[in-house]
Amino acid sequence: MGPDVTAEQLVAAELAQIGVRADPAVLPFEQPQPNTVTTWKGRDVLWLGPDEWLVVGEADSEGSIERELQDALAGQPHSVVDVSANRIAFDLADSLDLLASGCGLDLDPSRWVPGMCAQSLFGGAQVILHQLDERTTRVFVRPSFADYFIDRLGAANRLI
Amino acid sequence: MSRRVDAGGSWIDRSKPLTFRFDGEEYEGFEGDTLASALLANGIIAGFTSPLLDRPRGVMTAGPEEPNAFVEISEPWFDAIVAATMVELVDGLVADPRAGVGRLPDAGEMPSVDAAHRHVHVETLVVGGGLAGRRAAAAAAKRGDRVMLVDERHRIDRPPDGVTVLPRTTALGVYDDGYVVAHERSATLERLWHVRATRVVLATGAQERFVAFAGNDRPGVMLASAAATYVERFGVLPGHRVAIFTTNDSGLESADAVRAGGADIVHTIGVGEDPSAAIEGVDLLLVSGGWNPNLTLWRSMGGGLRYSRRLATYRPDNVGPPWLEVVGSADGDGLPGSQAHWLEPADDYSEHFVDLQRDQTVADIAQALDAGLVSVEHVKRATYIGTAIDQGRTSGVLAAAIVNQLLGTGPDAQGPSGARPPTVPISYATIAGPDRGDLLDPIRRTRIHPWHEEQDAVFEDVGQWKRPRYFPRDGEDMDPAVARECLAIRNDAGVLDASTLGKIDVVGPDAAAFLDRMYTNRMSTLPVGSIRYGFMLGLDGMVADDGVAMRLGDDHFLVTTTTGNAAMVLDRFEEWLQTEWPGLRVYCTSVTEQWTDVAVAGPKAREVIAAVGTDIDLAAETFPFMTFRDGEMAGMPVRVARVSFTGELSYEILVDGRRGLELWKAVMSAGAPSGITAYGTEAMHVLRAEKGFVIVGQDTDGTVTPDDLGMGWIVRKDDSDFIGRRSLRRADALRDDRKQLVGLLPNELLPEGAQLVEEDTGPIPMPMFGHVTSSYASRTLDRPIALAMVERGRSRHGETLYAPLPGGTITAEIVPPVFYDPDGTRRDG
Numbered sequence: 001m002g003p004d005v006t007a008e009q010l011v012a013a014e015l016a017q018i019g020v021r022a023d024p025a026v027l028p029f030e031q032p033q034p035n036t037v038t039t040w041k042g043r044d045v046l047w048l049g050p051d052e053w054l055v056v057g058e059a060d061s062e063g064s065i066e067r068e069l070q071d072a073l074a075g076q077p078h079s080v081v082d083v084s085a086n087r088i089a090f091d092l093a094d095s096l097d098l099l100a101s102g103c104g105l106d107l108d109p110s111r112w113v114p115g116m117c118a119q120s121l122f123g124g125a126q127v128i129l130h131q132l133d134e135r136t137t138r139v140f141v142r143p144s145f146a147d148y149f150i151d152r153l154g155a156a157n158r159l160i
Numbered sequence: 161m162s163r164r165v166d167a168g169g170s171w172i173d174r175s176k177p178l179t180f181r182f183d184g185e186e187y188e189g190f191e192g193d194t195l196a197s198a199l200l201a202n203g204i205i206a207g208f209t210s211p212l213l214d215r216p217r218g219v220m221t222a223g224p225e226e227p228n229a230f231v232e233i234s235e236p237w238f239d240a241i242v243a244a245t246m247v248e249l250v251d252g253l254v255a256d257p258r259a260g261v262g263r264l265p266d267a268g269e270m271p272s273v274d275a276a277h278r279h280v281h282v283e284t285l286v287v288g289g290g291l292a293g294r295r296a297a298a299a300a301a302k303r304g305d306r307v308m309l310v311d312e313r314h315r316i317d318r319p320p321d322g323v324t325v326l327p328r329t330t331a332l333g334v335y336d337d338g339y340v341v342a343h344e345r346s347a348t349l350e351r352l353w354h355v356r357a358t359r360v361v362l363a364t365g366a367q368e369r370f371v372a373f374a375g376n377d378r379p380g381v382m383l384a385s386a387a388a389t390y391v392e393r394f395g396v397l398p399g400h401r402v403a404i405f406t407t408n409d410s411g412l413e414s415a416d417a418v419r420a421g422g423a424d425i426v427h428t429i430g431v432g433e434d435p436s437a438a439i440e441g442v443d444l445l446l447v448s449g450g451w452n453p454n455l456t457l458w459r460s461m462g463g464g465l466r467y468s469r470r471l472a473t474y475r476p477d478n479v480g481p482p483w484l485e486v487v488g489s490a491d492g493d494g495l496p497g498s499q500a501h502w503l504e505p506a507d508d509y510s511e512h513f514v515d516l517q518r519d520q521t522v523a524d525i526a527q528a529l530d531a532g533l534v535s536v537e538h539v540k541r542a543t544y545i546g547t548a549i550d551q552g553r554t555s556g557v558l559a560a561a562i563v564n565q566l567l568g569t570g571p572d573a574q575g576p577s578g579a580r581p582p583t584v585p586i587s588y589a590t591i592a593g594p595d596r597g598d599l600l601d602p603i604r605r606t607r608i609h610p611w612h613e614e615q616d617a618v619f620e621d622v623g624q625w626k627r628p629r630y631f632p633r634d635g636e637d638m639d640p641a642v643a644r645e646c647l648a649i650r651n652d653a654g655v656l657d658a659s660t661l662g663k664i665d666v667v668g669p670d671a672a673a674f675l676d677r678m679y680t681n682r683m684s685t686l687p688v689g690s691i692r693y694g695f696m697l698g699l700d701g702m703v704a705d706d707g708v709a710m711r712l713g714d715d716h717f718l719v720t721t722t723t724g725n726a727a728m729v730l731d732r733f734e735e736w737l738q739t740e741w742p743g744l745r746v747y748c749t750s751v752t753e754q755w756t757d758v759a760v761a762g763p764k765a766r767e768v769i770a771a772v773g774t775d776i777d778l779a780a781e782t783f784p785f786m787t788f789r790d791g792e793m794a795g796m797p798v799r800v801a802r803v804s805f806t807g808e809l810s811y812e813i814l815v816d817g818r819r820g821l822e823l824w825k826a827v828m829s830a831g832a833p834s835g836i837t838a839y840g841t842e843a844m845h846v847l848r849a850e851k852g853f854v855i856v857g858q859d860t861d862g863t864v865t866p867d868d869l870g871m872g873w874i875v876r877k878d879d880s881d882f883i884g885r886r887s888l889r890r891a892d893a894l895r896d897d898r899k900q901l902v903g904l905l906p907n908e909l910l911p912e913g914a915q916l917v918e919e920d921t922g923p924i925p926m927p928m929f930g931h932v933t934s935s936y937a938s939r940t941l942d943r944p945i946a947l948a949m950v951e952r953g954r955s956r957h958g959e960t961l962y963a964p965l966p967g968g969t970i971t972a973e974i975v976p977p978v979f980y981d982p983d984g985t986r987r988d989g
Contacts, residue, residue, distance in 0.1 A: 021747035079667045079747030085817035086754040106281035123595060124602040142753050143817060144604035155594035159276035
């Protein structure tokens with residue numbers, strides 16, 4: 001029986017997030033392979049679907065990212081939406097086992113490697129997972145689910 | 161008298177004695193024992209009772225097929241019912257016999273079950289840790305697979321390297337595409353594994369078959385291989401003077417093992433001689449009727465069977481899912497040939513037991529057949545054979561064979577009845593794992609929730625959301641609090657946290673055309689900067705959701721949904737775009753939580769907004785009803801919409817969610833001089849009902865058309881298509897006796913759901929003409945009001961209906977559903 005999830009294990013990250021939908025042929029950034037992350041001008045581009053990406057930048061950069069994308073995609077059917085407040089991000093350390101208590105993805109470190117991302121569920125909450133490095137998993141979750149997410153992680157930690 | 165012998169005992173450690181309690185008495189065993197082996201070692205041969213006939217029963221097997229020896233475990237973990245043969249002995253174990261039926265403790269004594277859950281992916285999952293399973297696991301590991309090997313026993317001999325080996329782990333069920341749920345249980349841990357395997361190998365072994373003869377249920381009758389197992393693994397000799405009845409060579413090998421443990425084999429009986437005669441005069445009768453491959457999991461996935469004459473039983477026919485494989489003795493490999501002998505002939509079959517856990521005999525099967533049943537599945541349901549918690553492991557093949565024999569058909573005419581997961585009983589608490597209590601379903605909270613909590617709001621559940629229902633002051637109950645909140649909005653100003661409303665960003669060259677198809681009214685004619693209220697119908701023409709659309713640009717809309725239907729509406733948009741209209745260039749994004757929605761309503765709403773401070777011109781002429789403006793408020797970028805769900809002048813302020821609480825506090829503070837009052841969902845419901853505004857899902861129930869609500873105006877009449885349009889022309893949708901929305905003026909408060917009839921007295925049952933959908937005490941009107949769906953309601957204004965209720969009959973006059981400000985003069989303030 002483990003303790004509650006500690007503050008060191010769970011750090012909230014302040015980020016700019018822009019959702020992008022468009023024909024992959026007209027993107028200003030290199031299109032990531034499915035379920036992987038590429039970088040564009042120092043920002044992460046997460047593959048969410050065949051025509052759906054999430055651009056993640058440092059805090060307060062959402063305005064400039066949005067403008068750059070709108071300019072680059074002007075004249076093409078597209079959607080560029082500021083979703084910086086629509087999800088919050090937690091950086092979790094050494095927590096793949098905890099996530100595996102409520103997430104059906106293959107999170108075995110031999111398969112789930114840094115640079116991968118995926119949309120899934122953790123318990124009853126929608127999540128986007130992004131493996132930043134060997135130890136750190138960034139979890140995007142709707143703010144309304146944040147308390148639930150932390151409580152569900154704690155419950156898993158006590159039982160593991 | 162101890163039956164522990166020096167021979168055998170490969171699984172036990174004789175240097176580590178353990179104490180345990182069974183049926184109130186204390187006993188000793190060894191580490192490595194099962195509860196069953198420890199009971200036998202202590203000479204407990206008849207410690208159990210049959211569930212229906214109350215006959216004494218003893219341990220009959222050494223594995224999961226056990227039909228007799230069931231116990232409740234109360235220490236050190238709780239299990240309502242489990243086979244003693246499958247319980248690993250631990251120090252301090254407390255067990256009590258259970259006659260085939262578990263018992264739930266009283267609510268107050270309910271032990272806590274804390275089961276962890278774990279998802280894992282492997283290329284190969286092997287079920288069964290015998291020789292064939294270990295070989296399959298080792299071969300897969302050598303190929304480079306990730307391999308998991310599970311076995312329900314507490315020990316796996318010579319586990320292969322490079323494999324995740326889980327003893328004490330029962331595969332409960334195998335499901336589509338290699339999803340397997342397995343339950344791991346030890347004294348210190350309980351865990352439910354969700355395994356996704358590319359390939360599943362069933363090495364589930366074989367179980368020795370029983371034979372039906374008179375008195376075959378008596379304590380001291382045991383499967384021959386089980387007795388051999390007790391000697392070899394546990395150093396326990398279940399009997400000293402032993403007879404063996406066998407249809408095959410393996411019985412003789414088992415007898416040799418028992419003899420090596422020190423027993424005298426006094427009779428060896430073959431087919432043709434009645435074993436029941438041998439029971440007297442021995443203390444152990446071994447039975448071997450051949451071997452059945454254990455195919456419960458194979459068959460639960462739809463795997464087929466074929467009859468083997470050599471084995472006198474069923475083997476897998478290898479017609480199953482491609483990722484599922486059966487190996488080893490579960491596939492019939494290496495099993496001894498057996499004579500096809502199921503039933504010892506007799507005149508009286510009333511003590512020839514087939515299913516010991518259901519106390520069912522050959523006589524019971526014969527009775528079912530006499531009644532005209534011919535199918536094994538029907539016999540199963542008539543006798544309950546195979547339906548007890550041992551899942552008929554010893555009785556299934558036997559019952560089918562006896563049915564075939566009594567019907568005079570060949571032994572392969574009918575196989576055993578079907579198999580379903582779970583293979584052993586599992587508690588709901590284990591299935592739930594951490595997802596119970598407050599975690600049973602996620603609780604969602606808005607950004608303003610901390611303020612609501614500070615104010616001691618009383619919350620209600622709306623979908624997964626916690627929304628403030630009302631904000632009691634100075635110990636107020638609900639009714640005075642809601643009345644106060646309602647009056648504040650009608651006379652001054654109120655503020656509501658409306659953030660839970662679903663919000664979807666819809667953009668693309670075809671966005672307007674797309675929304676025209678999703679809503680009954682036209683969104684394509686909406687000017688930029690304006691807002692339109694719309695209905696969405698199901699394919700059946702019934703109201704599915706409502707909301708507003710704001711036109712942000714020629715090809716850009718922000719639409720809202722009801723709180724509970726946000727995910728459904730986005731799913732519906734995506735479904736139609738992806739499956740029916742992939743040519744439409746439209747993208748939808750959920751932005752529900754991007755925006756916090758602060759709704760200020762009341763005659764002083766304009767004054768409040770001005771006091772908060774904004775660069776938006778608030779004059780009714782330049783910022784009219786059903787338009788929105790972008791600007792700044794209290795230094796924050798906002799979008800302000802003039803919509804109203806209360807009938808009063810109203811501004812809904814959308815702000816970046818991260819600043820939602822800040823804006824809320826700014827509104828509360830700037831509005832204080834205007835008497836601003838935070839209000840909850842209850843006041844909102846009362847105020848909207850006074851205006852006759854419906855709530856989809858409360859006043860509608862999936863059987864209501866727009867016209868039923870008196871809102872035929874919202875359905876466009878041109879030839880263009882929208883979802884549900886065709887169904888609105890069905891005869892049923894056009895019936896002239898449909899229920900229609902009306903208002904009711906009752907003589908006292910009606911309960912919601914009350915049925916309405918035309919006479920206050922008369923014979924029961926009487927025809928019902930409608931039901932109450934919403935009912936409130938209106939403080940504004942100082943009287944109770946209600947909304948109802950009533951047959952031909954719109955043509956019945958002025959008539960009286962009655963609601964007969966247990967406390968007396970309530971009388972109600974039918975009126976139009978708009979009780980307050982029918983001309984809408986208040987919305988501009």
